[in-house]
Amino acid sequence: MLMHLTLQRDGVAREWSVQLPPANESGIASWEGASVSTALQVLQQTLDPKLGYALSCRRGLCKVCAMRIDGEVQTACTVPMRDGIRVEPAKARLALLDTVVELSLVRHSRAPIPVTSTALD
Numbered sequence: 001m002l003m004h005l006t007l008q009r010d011g012v013a014r015e016w017s018v019q020l021p022p023a024n025e026s027g028i029a030s031w032e033g034a035s036v037s038t039a040l041q042v043l044q045q046t047l048d049p050k051l052g053y054a055l056s057c058r059r060g061l062c063k064v065c066a067m068r069i070d071g072e073v074q075t076a077c078t079v080p081m082r083d084g085i086r087v088e089p090a091k092a093r094l095a096l097l098d099t100v101v102e103l104s105l106v107r108h109s110r111a112p113i114p115v116t117s118t119a120l121d
C-alpha cells in the first residue's frame with residue numbers, strides 16, 4: 001500500500017511516499033485503518049532512522065504523540081493514515097525534533113499538587 005505524507009521538518013515541508021510493508025510480514029491482519037504513528041514508525045525504520053516522533057500508550061490516553069495533522073492538533077496514534085496527509089509539530093516554536101515538542105513547559109505550568117499532613121503521616 002503506497003501512501004503520501006507531507007512532514008514539516010525544520011520549517012520545511014517534505015513529501016514522503018510511504019510504502020507500508022505487507023500486513024502478513026508485520027504481524028497484523030490488515031493495514032486498513034493503520035495510524036499516523038504507524039506510518040511514522042515505518043518511515044523511521046525504512047527511510048530515515050533520525051525521524052523524531054513520540055509514542056507511548058497507543059490508545060489516545062497519554063497525548064504524548066500529539067501533533068498537528070491536516071491543521072488540527074490530534075493524537076497520531078488514533079488518527080488513521082490516509083493518502084495526502086500533512087503532519088507538523090503541534091507548536092512549531094516548541095519543536096525539538098520533527099513532531100516532538102518540548103513538554104516541560106506544560107508540566108511546569110500545572111498547579112502543584114497540595115500535600116496534606118495526613119499524606120505525610
Ligand code: FES
Pocket residue numbers: 054055056057058059060061062063064065066075076077078
Ligand atoms: S501514544 Fe499515547 S496518546 Fe498516542
